[in-house]
Amino acid sequence: MSFVWFVRHALVAQFSRLPPAEQFLRHAVDAGVGSVALLTLLIFFAGMSLAVQGYGAFVRMGGQEFLGLFCGIGGVRELFPVMAAIVCGARIGANLAASLANMQISEQIEALSVMGIDPMRYLVAPRLWAVVFTMPLLCAYADVVGLSASYFAAVVQLGVDQGTFSAQLREIIRWQDLAVGVGKGVAFGWLVAIIACYHGYRAAKQEGAAGVGVATNRAIVHSTVVCIVLNMILSAILYA
Amino acid sequence: MSQRRGPLEATLAFLDFFAAVLRCLVTGPHFWLETLRTMDILMRRCLIPVGLAVAPVGAVIALQGVGVFRMFGVEGLLSSMLATAIFRQYSPALASVMVAAQAGSSIAARIGTMKVRGQIDALAVMSVDPLRYVVVPGFIACLIIAPLLNVLTTALGLVSGWFFAVVLARVDHGAFVDNLYSQVTVTDLWIGLAKCTLFGGAIGLIAGFAGLRTVGGAAGVGRAANSTVVTTIIMILVIDYFISLLLLWLGV
Numbered sequence: 203m204s205f206v207w208f209v210r211h212a213l214v215a216q217f218s219r220l221p222p223a224e225q226f227l228r229h230a231v232d233a234g235v236g237s238v239a240l241l242t243l244l245i246f247f248a249g250m251s252l253a254v255q256g257y258g259a260f261v262r263m264g265g266q267e268f269l270g271l272f273c274g275i276g277g278v279r280e281l282f283p284v285m286a287a288i289v290c291g292a293r294i295g296a297n298l299a300a301s302l303a304n305m306q307i308s309e310q311i312e313a314l315s316v317m318g319i320d321p322m323r324y325l326v327a328p329r330l331w332a333v334v335f336t337m338p339l340l341c342a343y344a345d346v347v348g349l350s351a352s353y354f355a356a357v358v359q360l361g362v363d364q365g366t367f368s369a370q371l372r373e374i375i376r377w378q379d380l381a382v383g384v385g386k387g388v389a390f391g392w393l394v395a396i397i398a399c400y401h402g403y404r405a406a407k408q409e410g411a412a413g414v415g416v417a418t419n420r421a422i423v424h425s426t427v428v429c430i431v432l433n434m435i436l437s438a439i440l441y442a
Numbered sequence: 443m444s445q446r447r448g449p450l451e452a453t454l455a456f457l458d459f460f461a462a463v464l465r466c467l468v469t470g471p472h473f474w475l476e477t478l479r480t481m482d483i484l485m486r487r488c489l490i491p492v493g494l495a496v497a498p499v500g501a502v503i504a505l506q507g508v509g510v511f512r513m514f515g516v517e518g519l520l521s522s523m524l525a526t527a528i529f530r531q532y533s534p535a536l537a538s539v540m541v542a543a544q545a546g547s548s549i550a551a552r553i554g555t556m557k558v559r560g561q562i563d564a565l566a567v568m569s570v571d572p573l574r575y576v577v578v579p580g581f582i583a584c585l586i587i588a589p590l591l592n593v594l595t596t597a598l599g600l601v602s603g604w605f606f607a608v609v610l611a612r613v614d615h616g617a618f619v620d621n622l623y624s625q626v627t628v629t630d631l632w633i634g635l636a637k638c639t640l641f642g643g644a645i646g647l648i649a650g651f652a653g654l655r656t657v658g659g660a661a662g663v664g665r666a667a668n669s670t671v672v673t674t675i676i677m678i679l680v681i682d683y684f685i686s687l688l689l690l691w692l693g694v
Binding site for chain 1: 491494495498499501502505506509510519522523526527530531539540543544547548550551552554555558559606625659660661662663664665666667668671672675676679680682683686687689690
């Protein structure tokens with residue numbers, strides 16, 4: 203089963219008919235609400251680190267008043283969406299891969315096909331829709347938390363002038379930047395979900411429990427690498 | 443050992459586990475061949491994902507930085523910022539995150555599988571301490587490969603930044619190279635390597651801990667791999683923040 207075959211069938215299953223609302227909601231709540239605590243913690247520290255490290259770098263060159271510029275560009279355009287994608291890959295992607303792989307090795311997926319239920323439509327499509335729907339929301343949330351954390355670290359901890367910092371943020375961050383971040387979230391969400399479902403779906407039955415581990419591991423690594431590379435390509439197209 | 447007994451019990455168990463691993467490190471017998479084998483496997487598995495994940499970061503920094511530095515007419519300083527960011531910050535942190543994703547989850551999954559299949563108990567029955575034979579080699583391997591990978595990713599990040607800035611964005615090559623090392627010192631490289639060693643050791647420990655606590659069959663293996671990655675990423679970011687605050691405070 204090749205990846206191309208899987209993507210083609212998943213796309214057909216995803217767009218031919220909308221998934222049942224109840225299934226979609228269950229997976230969306232699981233992926234979205236379940237990740238909020240983790241995402242808040244990580245993005246808060248990532249935002250504070252961004253400000254502290256930017257300050258450290260700019261102090262050497264004598265330009266600490268440009269910290270707002272640095273946090274705006276580095277954070278909203280790049281770091282926060284990518285961190286959200288890494289968190290999403292590590293938590294949502296790994297969960298999807300582990301659950302599908304577990305179903306595959308315990309032959310539940312075959313049982314579904316025998317009963318005449320298309321596993322692509324019943325298992326994969328609702329998960330894809332759920333993650334595609336929740337990831338942009340998580341990315342928007344990450345922007346809010348991350349910027350607040352950067353602001354907190356810069357103004358409260360490091361004593362950067364509050365007016366300069368927020369004026370620079372307002373100048374450099376436009377609505378387009380926030381929209382790009384959210385749009386990146388849609389792409390990251392779909393990719394993480396499809397990669398995780400693919401690795402879960404093709405877990406080798408004869409390997410048993412080891413197959414679940416391999417599927418989880420591959421889902422995390424492949425989705426992270428793909429998201430980071432895609433982020434570079436998107437940034438190069440949009441900002442260069 | 444049940445997995446759901448609250449965070450306090452887990453913390454105490456982890457400290458207990460940490461002490462046991464330290465005792466195994468100090469006293470013999472050591473399984474050096476197994477350690478080398480683990481290092482070999484992990485290095486092969488990590489090389490490509492870690493490189494692929496960190497290389498784009500240099501390009502992204504150059505790409506976003508070039509616009510801003512042009513705005514102020516100090517294009518030449520782009521490379522000093524790039525070098526500071528890569529050496530100190532992004533190479534160690536991202537390399538560690540990727541080592542956690544690849545090596546950490548695979549160690550946890552492997553140990554978890556052994557635990558679920560009863561192989562850990564079988565080792566103990568044959569009077570081979572599973573801690574010495576399975577956990578300690580993974581711990582030492584992570585401790586060593588993380589800084590090694592950091593050297594590679596630092597170089598990759600600088601090269602990809604150079605490629606974007608000089609080849610694509612037409613920053614002057616001479617100015618780029620001249621300013622590259624104007625802000626970084628050897629201390630920055632050591633800081634990056636020290637951070638990576640710390641994170642690598644923690645990854646090996648957490649992976650071994652989560653693997654040995656696996657319960658509940660195949661689903662438990664997935665949970666162990668997943669919780670290892672999530673825990674280590676949290677740990678890396680939180681510790682990283684406090685280290686940079688400390689370094690700023692010390693003025694290094």
